[in-house]
Amino acid sequence: MRGYRNDPGATHDAIDSTGWLHTGDIVSVDRDGHLRIVDRKKDLIITEAGKNIAPAAVESAIEAASPLIGTVVAVGDQRPYLTALIVLDRTAAAAYAAEHGLNPVPEALARSPRLIEAIAADLAEGNRQLSRVEQVKRFRVLPVYWEASSDELTSTLKLKRRNVTEKYAGEISELYAGNPGPDVHQLNGSDRRLGLERQRQNT
DSSP, X not given: OOOOTTOHHHHHHHBOTTSOBOOOEEEEEOTTOOEEEEEEGGGOEEOTTOOEEOHHHHHHHHHHHOTTEEEEEEEOTTSSSEEEEEEEOHHHHHHHHHHHTOOOSHHHHTTOHHHHHHHHHHHHHHHTTSOGGGOEEEEEEOSSXXXXXXXXXXXXXXXXXXXXXHXXXXXXXXXXOSSOOTTOXXXXXXXXXXXXXXXXXXX
C-alpha cells in the first residue's frame, strides 16, 4: 500500500517513515507464529489500575457461554473493574419466555428474576474462561432488542461501541454506583443487597 488516494493526512497517520502500515489491530501470536486479531486498538479498555483489556475477547467468552445473550458490551475504561450491558437474543429470549410462562416483551424479561438468574449463571461460566482482571463484576440487561443498521449495530451486526457508551452513559454510571438501583446485578455474593438471593425469593 502506497497511501490513501488524495488524502495525505490519512496516509501519514497510517504509514510510518519506514513504510510500515499501522492497521490499528491488536493481535496475538501463537507458538507456531500464527497471528490472530484480538481487537481494535481504539477499543482497548485501560482500567483504573492501568490494565489493558481487549473487550472483544471478554464479550466473545460471555456470548459463547449463553444462548440467551445476543450482544454483550464490556465496560471498564478508567474504572476499577469491568461491568457489562447485556442485550437479549430475540429468538432465544422468546423461547425462554414461552418455556417458563414469562411475559416475552424485553421490558418484562429484563426484570424477570428467573431470567436474570439464568444470565448470571451464564456470565459466571463465561468469567471462568477469563483472567481475573477480565471478569465482569456487575451487569444489567437492557429492556430492548438491538437491530442491524441502528444506533448500536452496523448492517453486519458489528458493535458501534462509541455510540453505545454515549447513548447508555447513565446506565453505565449506575453500574459503578455505590447504591445502584434494582436493574444492576452483581455476580459475586459479597453484596447481599445486589446478590441473587433476593431474586430467588421472588421466583
